[in-house]
C-alpha cells in the first residue's frame with residue numbers, strides 16, 4: 001500500500017519510522033510519504049491560509065496549494081503504477097474533519113485492501129470547500145471523523161487511521177490470529193485479559209480461566225464481552241449483525 005499525507009507539519013509523521021509501521025515500511029508492505037503543503041505555495045511567505053468569506057474567527061486553508069499538492073501526488077502515482085490510467089481505481093482521499101463520517105473498525109477493514117490512500121491534514125478552521133469539489137472527479141473523497149471532539153489539526157487523526165488500517169494489511173502484524181479477537185472485530189468490546197500471577201495483591205484471576213475447559217472459557221469471555229458492551233457502548237449491541245460474526249460460541 002502507498003500512503004501519502006499532505007500537511008504543514010510533516011515532521012509529525014516521523015513517528016511512523018518506529019514500531020510496527022516502521023518495520024512495515026522497511027519490508028515494503030507500506031510506502032509512506034509526508035508532503036509539506038507549503039512546498040506548493042508561490043509566495044515568499046509560503047502562505048497556506050486566508051480569512052474566511054462571510055466573516056468569523058480563525059483562518060481557512062486556501063484551495064490552490066491543495067490542488068497542486070494533490071495533483072502532484074496523483075500524477076506521481078500514475079507514473080509509478082503498472083496499470084494503465086483507466087484500469088487503476090482512483091486513490092482514496094481521506095480528509096479528517098469533525099464533520100466527517102465516523103471512522104471505525106469496519107471502515108478500517110474496508111480501506112486495508114486499497115492500493116493507494118492519500119490523507120489531507122487540515123488546520124485552522126478547515127480547508128476551502130471547493131477542494132472537496134475539485135477532488136471529486138480525481139479521487140474517491142472520504143471526509144471522516146474519529147469522534148465528537150475537535151483537534152487542532154488532522155495529523156493526529158491521520159496517525160490513528162494509518163495505524164488502524166496499516167495493522168490490518170497482511171504481514172504487518174506478526175500473528176494474524178491476534179487481529180481476530182479484538183474490540184470491534186465482531187461488533188463487541190473485547191473481554192478482560194489476565195496474566196501471571198493468578199493472585200495479585202489479594203486479587204484473583206476468574207477461576208474459569210484456570211480451569212482448562214475451553215468451552216467454558218469461551219462462554220465466559222463472550223458473556224463478559226456482552227456485559228461490558230451493554231454497559232459501556234449499548235449502541236453497539238443494537239448494531240450487531242448476527243451474520244457478520246463467525247464465532248463458534250455465537251449461541252450466547
Ligand SMILES: Nc1nc2cc(Br)ccc2s1
Nearest residue numbers: 096097123150151153154
Ligand atoms: N476531530 C477532528 N478535529 C479536527 C480539526 C481539524 Br483543524 C482538522 C481535522 C480534524 S478531525
